[in-house]
Amino acid sequence: MAMISNWMSQTLPSLVGLNTTRLSTSDTLTQISPKEGWQVYSSAQDPDGRCICTVVAPEQNLCSRDAKSRQLRQLLEKVQNMSQSIEVLNLRTQRDFQYVLKMETQMKGLKAKFRQIEDDRKTLMTKHFQDLKEKMDELLPLIPVLEQYKTDAKLITQFKEEIRNLSAVLTGIQEEIGAYDYEELHQRVLSLETRLRDCMKKLTCGKLMKITGPITVKTSGTRFGAWMTDPLASEKNNRVWYMDSYTNNKIVREYKSITDFVSGAESRTYNLPFKWAGTNHVVYNGSLYFNKYQSNIIIKYSFDTGRVLAQRSLEYAGFHNVYPYTWGGFSDIDLMADEIGLWAIYATNQNAGNIVISQLNQDTLEVMKSWSTGYPKRSAGESFMICGTLYVTNSHLTGAKVYYSYSTKTSTYEYTDIPFHNQYFHISMLDYNARDRALYAWNNGHQVLFNVTLFHIIKTEDDT
Numbered sequence: 001m002a003m004i005s006n007w008m009s010q011t012l013p014s015l016v017g018l019n020t021t022r023l024s025t026s027d028t029l030t031q032i033s034p035k036e037g038w039q040v041y042s043s044a045q046d047p048d049g050r051c052i053c054t055v056v057a058p059e060q061n062l063c064s065r066d067a068k069s070r071q072l073r074q075l076l077e078k079v080q081n082m083s084q085s086i087e088v089l090n091l092r093t094q095r096d097f098q099y100v101l102k103m104e105t106q107m108k109g110l111k112a113k114f115r116q117i118e119d120d121r122k123t124l125m126t127k128h129f130q131d132l133k134e135k136m137d138e139l140l141p142l143i144p145v146l147e148q149y150k151t152d153a154k155l156i157t158q159f160k161e162e163i164r165n166l167s168a169v170l171t172g173i174q175e176e177i178g179a180y181d182y183e184e185l186h187q188r189v190l191s192l193e194t195r196l197r198d199c200m201k202k203l204t205c206g207k208l209m210k211i212t213g214p215i216t217v218k219t220s221g222t223r224f225g226a227w228m229t230d231p232l233a234s235e236k237n238n239r240v241w242y243m244d245s246y247t248n249n250k251i252v253r254e255y256k257s258i259t260d261f262v263s264g265a266e267s268r269t270y271n272l273p274f275k276w277a278g279t280n281h282v283v284y285n286g287s288l289y290f291n292k293y294q295s296n297i298i299i300k301y302s303f304d305t306g307r308v309l310a311q312r313s314l315e316y317a318g319f320h321n322v323y324p325y326t327w328g329g330f331s332d333i334d335l336m337a338d339e340i341g342l343w344a345i346y347a348t349n350q351n352a353g354n355i356v357i358s359q360l361n362q363d364t365l366e367v368m369k370s371w372s373t374g375y376p377k378r379s380a381g382e383s384f385m386i387c388g389t390l391y392v393t394n395s396h397l398t399g400a401k402v403y404y405s406y407s408t409k410t411s412t413y414e415y416t417d418i419p420f421h422n423q424y425f426h427i428s429m430l431d432y433n434a435r436d437r438a439l440y441a442w443n444n445g446h447q448v449l450f451n452v453t454l455f456h457i458i459k460t461e462d463d464t
Contacts, residue, residue, distance in 0.1 A: 014127035045399040052174070078165055108181050205339055206454030208402065211420035214441065218262050220243070224329055224428040226279040227261075227447045230286065231337055231435040239267075246279050246428070247293065254303070261447075272301060275310060278318065279429040279442060280334035284362060286341055291333040294320050298335065298344065312365035323347035325375040327396040327428055332377075338385040339434045345390065347377035355380065356361035357390055357408060373406045373413060380404075382430035383413040384439065386454070391416070396427045420450060 107256040141169035220245040228241055240261040242253040250272040255261040275293040284290050286311060288301045296317040299441040317333055323346065334345040342360045344367075347353050357371040373390070381396035393401035422443065429442035432452070439450035 025264075037217070161335070168266070171439050178222065206456040207414075208235065208386055208391055208405070208418060208452060209455045210453040211402070211418060211439065211450050212453070213450040214421060214423055216423070216446055216448050217258065218447045219316075219445060220264075220447065221442075221445055223427050224279055224282050225442045225445075226429045226431075227442065228281070228283050228431065228440055229436065230283045231433050232285045233435065240287070241283050243279070243281060245278065246331070247277060247333075248275060250275050270303065272299075273408065275298060276300060277330040277354075278324075278328065278333065280331055280336070280345075280431075281344070282335045282337050282431065284337045285341075287362075289298075289365075291319070291334045291335065291341065292328075293330075296333060298333070298360075298364060300362075310363065313346055314346060315367070316350055317344075317346040317356075318348060318377075323353055325383075325396065326378065327426070331428075331429060334383060336383075336385050337430055337434070338387060338432060340385075340388045343385050345383055345385075350443050353377055355383070355392070357406065359408070369408075371406065371408050371411060374387060375404050375413070382427055384430055384431050384432040385450070386434075391418075393427075395428065396422075398422050398425050400427065423448065 013210050031173045054195055068170045068273040081224075103378040221242075224242040224246045225242070227243070229238065233239065238257045240255040240258060240263070242255070243249070244251075252272060253266050254270065255265065256267045256269040261269065270288075270350065272288075272290075276290040277293045277295075278291055280291070283303075286303055290301070291297070292299050292311070296314045296319040298314055299308055301307070302309050314333060319330070319332045320330055321328055321330055327335075334348060336343050336345065340359070341376040342362045344358045344360055346356055346358070348356055351372045353374050353376055355377050357373065358367045359369050360366065361368055375392055379394070381393035381400050383390055383392045385391075388408045390406045390408070391402045392401045392406075395401075400422050401420065403417050405411065405416050406413040424444035426448045427441055428444075429440070431440050432438075433440055436449075437452060437454075439452060441450060
């Protein structure tokens with residue numbers, strides 16, 4: 001079964017602190033608060049590799065009084081029937097990539113405002129339950145997409161009828177349910193979102209299909225620089241590190257959050273023992289990895305201890321503008337991280353100046369394995385790793401696109417055509433963050449974020 005995930009459509013606005021802003025263009029993203037109304041989720045993956053579709057509904061025991069209790073039980077039974085129907089559908093699912101792409105634009109979040117009801121639950125109750133019903137009605141356009149994607153027309157028709165019946169039951173109880181019941185419903189929605197996020201974490205790897213954005217987070221510094229977060233940090237740890245310029249600098253600025261970064265509220269500065277070269281640094285598991293100026297030496301620096309934990313020469317790697325990216329700037333050695341681990345991208349004379357991919361031991365910086373590609377390093381604008389595949393852009397200027405990819409899993413390459421919007425005309429840093437599922441970029445003195453869409457292949461019992 002094929003599946004498209006656009007993870008950052010849920011997380012990117014909160015990541016950049018745009019929780020109260022609605023963006024107007026199709027490439028921007030709308031915030032989905034955890035305290036939203038009714039939710040319907042589909043095609044998430046359980047530990048056995050099957051897809052699960054979940055619909056939030058009130059618990060059976062929300063109310064034990066006469067008609068309301070009976071209606072709530074009917075609602076629960078209908079939701080259970082829907083789950084069983086979807087389980088049957090999943091067993092018959094076939095790979096249909098075109099229909100999945102159409103589904104991507106349909107899967108939008110529901111927008112209820114639970115916080116508003118906290119001040120005056122009774123007087124606002126009717127209005128907010130009407131909002132819930134309207135949001136349920138917004139799900140009806142998903143039905144044609146599912147009809148195209150699934151092969152069993154009879155089961156799809158049954159699913160459509162169950163959705164309509166669910167909306168009808170909601171209409172019957174919206175004026176009767178009390179404040180206590182509404183609070184329980186609120187808690188169930190929050191619980192479901194937590195379970196959904198846990199399930200989505202299992203969809204770790206996929207093939208890059210599309211890049212959208214960017215969202216401009218801040219405008220600061222020179223034309224060249226790097227900014228990043230730690231992909232291995234906990235969800236509550238959102239520290240940002242900022243390194244301006246590509247040479248003659250040793251100062252790293254730390255911010256506790258994206259919000260502090262935007263406002264300029266530094267929490268700490270670090271004076272590194274060596275100057276860095278280029279803008280292709282990475283923070284990974286609490287340490288900064290960077291290329292020492294005028295050398296092919298990689299440095300591992302601990303932010304916790306303020307000491308160098310390891311340093312190692314990258315054998316045969318060109319440095320000091322021998323094999324940089326197209327924009328120069330001592331970008332010979334590019335350090336990056338993805339779902340698999342720590343990587344170094346560089347070129348050597350032995351590989352005729354073409355890109356070499358090396359997987360590094362994060363503790364010792366020892367090269368564990370290398371792959372030699374046929375793509376000239378000097379013809380690459382920037383590059384980044386996703387799930388063990390290197391993606392290379394053909395330029396750092398306007399019109400740049402992801403032009404080439406190399407899979408370390410299969411040791412094969414392909415030419416691609418994935419455009420992205422180079423809004424400020426000159427990119428000097430482009431790195432993927434596996435936790436945020438986003439590309440961090442330094443775009444001519446602007447710190448921006450790009451959203452990525454990945455194509456997942458999920459094996460089911462029908463796959464051979």
